[in-house]
Amino acid sequence: MTTETVAAGAQPVGEHALTAGQYITHHLGHMRSQAQPGIIDFNVVNYDTILFSVITALIAFFLLRAAASRVTSGVPSRFQGAVESLVELVEDQSKAIVHGDRSFIAPLALTVLVWVILMNSIDFLPVDLFATIFRALGIHTAEGHEPFFRSVPTADLNGTFGMGIVVFACMIYYGIKIKGAGGFVKELFTAPFGAHPALWIFNFGLNLIEYAAKTVSLSMRLFGNMFAGELLFLLIALLGATWIGVTTQSVALAGLQVLLGTGWALFHLLIVPLQAFIFMMLTLVYIGQAHEGH
Template sequence: MIKKTLESKNYILHHLQHLQFDLNTFKIIPPGETNNSFWIINLDSIFFSLILGLLFLIFFYICKIKITKINNYIIPGKFQLACELIINFIYKNIKEIYPTKSILIAPLSLTIFIWIFLMNCMDLIPIDLIPYITNKMFNISTIRIVPSADLNTTISISIVIFILIIFYGIKNKNFYNFIKEFTLHPFNHFIFIPFNLIIEITTLISKPISLSLRLFGNIYSGGIIFILISALIPSSCQWILNVPWAILHIIISLLQAFIFMMLSIVYISMTSENNN
């Protein structure tokens, strides 16, 4: 029993390790070795994020070509109709939140929703499949294929949203009014400027932090459950729990992608509103 417990523990820890690259030594960190240096990047998260982003672009580029062909009286297919439903759904939601015209907000919302959803859905791939393939082909056994279960990935996306919050705030209000909100709100007196700065800066910084932690926590916990099912339950019985959890995970993946998209647009809209 103790041996089985140790094997399960090692199995779980193994699947929680990233394929890491040390920028100081330009070497891949060996499996089982821990390194908390700042100059460590998770190659697997970067690789799968780029692949899924490229996949997203290819799919919607194909959709664009097919839409162009409609003008030549070609009937749209199921794939194109699905893409159009997604686009219309996102456009309808952001139009109510961000009424100001912008060439960036709609494409940004679509990219956030589809990209994060694809990253979340990587958890549906059997957890031993990709590590098995990479181990046979490249002798790499430590690899995680769910980018959104990596805090570095979710924080990186949130930082981009944070930059856009500041950019649109300054663009729509001008720099003077943007700074004025941080110094004279909620207490409109120069004596309270230090207190206002603490409150407003804390509120501003908490937005990307909450975005990243919410997405990371939900997807990471879902991945842990898949690993536990694989580690502790015999393979012949795993489908009993895997199937219903996979269905629930698809719903969670959609919901988390939608929440991240909507909150991003809400935060940008709130900062961009001109209250003067």
């Protein structure tokens, strides 16, 4: 991305460029169904998060489907070999963690891994790409700004928390499936402190906290890392926004932007798959714990 693009990104049409704070605030805003008055409002829909979640899910589906349809007994292609390596990785991890029927769990873990990698990888797109596209198409709000738009679903807590809730549902489902409804409820009230009636309320409270902590920590961990990465890309992009011509300061800051941007992008090549792997592993661990009693 050029420094000129960064400097002009998301600025009001026909007005002066945004300040650094306004620039970051604009890029961290979502394309929403309505303004969000508080921290939690289930009437608000983030269209950008849903759009890119669906797009990456479809890409993951077609990639895995293409790999499955091209399986051969001979020498595999590079694409087939890469997918087979992922399948073997997930299968080995699921076999070591989940002791029981893995016919659904292993494919779920593979899907989670590929899907989260794809969603995280959107962070490699230039930070002003969509602002530039909107500006070229003449799309702007009534105030003259390019619309709010964030393309990384995992940098939105709504997206990661949605996935965390699905993992929570799987924990409850396998807890009931493996132990039976009676056994699951009994464990809620009798573990880990004991079956004495005086301890039931403490057991139940602790188990509720455990389930909530697993869901929240799973969601917050992925969100926090991707949000921080997105914010750093924006801060690095701002270095080029001070361009005022061929001056020592402008050239130095533009060069620093290229240097830091390249370095952070290369480091991000490790963060993107690592965060996806951690999310997959925690999914397996939590579902595996549902197969076992206290």
